[in-house]
Amino acid sequence: ERIGVLGIPFSKGQSRVGTEYGPEVLRNGGIVRKLQNLGCHVKDHGDVEVIHVENDDPEENAKNPRTVGQTSKLIADKVEQVLRSDDICVTLGGDHSMAIGCIAGNARVEPDLVVLWIDAHADINTPMTSDSGNIHGMPLSFLVHELESYVPKLPGFEWLSPCIHAKDIAYIGLRDVDAGERKIIEKFGITAFSMQEVDKYGINEVVERALRAVDPEGKRPIHLSFDVDAMDPTLTPSTGTPVIGGLSLRETYYIAEEVARTGRLSMVDVAEVNPLLGDDKDKKLTVDMTISVIQRFFGNRRGG
Ligand SMILES: N[C@@]1(C(=O)O)CN(C[C@@H]2CCCCN2)C[C@@H]1CCC[B-](O)(O)O
Ligand SMILES: [Mn+2]
């Protein structure tokens, strides 16, 4: 396939400096060359322009709304452009608020997409249910039709309309879900496999059930949003909200290999790499583990 790589040097969806350097360290880790070595045609489209709005006061408890909203629009426009020329888009983040623009942009090209959200967290707080006010904990709430009446139109988000349904989402890796998110997941019947289900059924059964739940006929394009904190912090320590008891390397490889096998992968977001957290060993480990996972979406199979 033709892969378009897009950097999203963004950090204003949360409060820690550092995720803006995610694209740089992933590129320096050789992600483009390693995908090319798999025989893929890879074009690096550079970085999305990040908007910085002065005096971007919180609105409805959401922090940096104008900066996040306006940057998300640029992300959506750029992602749409990439997907019009390449088959698959790989976005290098950046905090997980990037997914607002990534999914919105992808949905313009693939309106029938389904979303696999690989994450320790549900990232579906509304501005009202969020304890932190960090928009990286809210991206899905801006995108889901069923939540439209619960989410205020924030300044900077005027351009955005919901583009997915609750039934189009499946979570894998959850282990730190807020009360408000739990209520949303239950109320709208969102498919969710926490680490408990991974232990109960095994990753193979979880992946099979997740794909069947969102796409029983096996026809729909897949948007896979990968938060590196889905993996155990011993593997990806350099991330802003680590949670112990995460996915193993082999479990994460398995998810990537099975999604690759569908042949319907449309987009992969790589979110929440923060090279300023931890020591140099942690940073190198995080980058190397993340890249080794991404390689498995594109044909690097353990069986050769
Ligand atoms: N739900 C959260 C939010 O801030 O909304 C709260 N949580 C941190 C909090 C620490 C204390 C115990 C409960 N959890 C982080 C998460 C967002 C993660 C965003 B991601 O993109 O990294 O997944
Ligand atoms: Mn997370």
Ligand SMILES: [Mn+2]
């Ligand atoms: Mn719709």
Ligand SMILES: [Mn+2]
């Ligand atoms: Mn996340």
